[in-house]
Amino acid sequence: MDASKSNRYLEAIGIDVWVRRAGGPLGALEVPDRAQVGLATAEPAPALAPVSADVADGWQALRTEILGCTKCSLHKTRTQGVVGVGPQRTDWLVIGEAPGAEEDRRGEPFVGRAGHLLDAMLRAIGLDRGTSVYIANVLKSRPPNNRDPKPEEVAACLPYLMRQIALLQPRLMLAVGRIAAQNLLSTDLSLSRLRGKVHYFGELNTPLIVTYHPAYLLRTPADKRKAWEDLKFARGVFRQLTDRVGIDGNLS
Ligand code: URA
Numbered sequence: 366m367d368a369s370k371s372n373r374y375l376e377a378i379g380i381d382v383w384v385r386r387a388g389g390p391l392g393a394l395e396v397p398d399r400a401q402v403g404l405a406t407a408e409p410a411p412a413l414a415p416v417s418a419d420v421a422d423g424w425q426a427l428r429t430e431i432l433g434c435t436k437c438s439l440h441k442t443r444t445q446g447v448v449g450v451g452p453q454r455t456d457w458l459v460i461g462e463a464p465g466a467e468e469d470r471r472g473e474p475f476v477g478r479a480g481h482l483l484d485a486m487l488r489a490i491g492l493d494r495g496t497s498v499y500i501a502n503v504l505k506s507r508p509p510n511n512r513d514p515k516p517e518e519v520a521a522c523l524p525y526l527m528r529q530i531a532l533l534q535p536r537l538m539l540a541v542g543r544i545a546a547q548n549l550l551s552t553d554l555s556l557s558r559l560r561g562k563v564h565y566f567g568e569l570n571t572p573l574i575v576t577y578h579p580a581y582l583l584r585t586p587a588d589k590r591k592a593w594e595d596l597k598f599a600r601g602v603f604r605q606l607t608d609r610v611g612i613d614g615n616l617s
Contacts, residue, residue: 374489379482379582380589416453423532424453427525431505436521439506444469446506449529451499456603457492458535458571459483460526461578462544463504465511474500479580483541486579486592490600499533501526503548519548530567537603538571542578549573560595563602572606574599 431446440446447464450473467477475483484494492498504514504522514522530538540546543556550564550573559575566573576595577588 375593377485378489378589378593379485379586380593414452414454420453420532423528427528427532431525434505434525437506437518439504439508439518442509443506445472447472447474447502448505449474449499449501451495452497453532455497455499455533456536456607457498458530458533458538459487459498459500460538460540460545460549461500461502462542462548463502463511463514464507466507468502469507474502475579478583479578482579482583486596489593490596499529499535501529503545513544514548523548527567530569530571534569535571536606537599538566538573539599540573540575542581545578546575550575560591561598572602574602 428448431448434440434446443464447468461475461483464474465477465479468474468480474480483500487494487498494500503526504518505525506518506522508514508518538549540549543559546556546559547553549566550559552559556575556577562574564573564575565571574595576599577585577592582589582592
């Protein structure tokens, strides 16, 4: 990728673009611009591929079940179930933790400030909400006061995610945030230990990569650079997968 394109992506995520000061001491850096969370110019999104009637019916049935689900107590406090957003079959699946207040109100994942940052992060690697990536959460119902999901809630909800994966058949999953990653991988390892590797999820052994939650990045912008490394890693792994080249599982 050329430097100006790369810089546009970094600016879109809100990473300051640093350049070497001409003639200055080696390593001296200056900031030419304040970076903003804004729109990146990515490759145009591909047209949506038609899905079979079976897949469309599968989604319809799943949606009906999620919206009517009473398997855990969260149904008593939610406004509505939040199924996910995106094409009915797609190569990329992004998984967050659970709907927040805005998502609960609007019925779509990642629609608040964190969602805008997530969209910019995805656009930086050429992905577009609604057309080339499916976005969902581990939990389909909002936990009151945005508390962490309880194990029994995750256990009740995971079968829905499994069905989403069976319908989508993604080539790569991106887990955003510690809670999503730990629940998907059944581990209590820290996020920093989970980053930079290819994990495998579920019966289909779907490759899964872990990065920071956009809400965390809004609070801790210094870690956006590490998130950008994760995104480039994910994009590289995806290219290897689609080129059928082996994956070494390490961050280059
Ligand atoms: N955080 C999440 O993990 N998911 C959402 O949908 C919104 C915020």
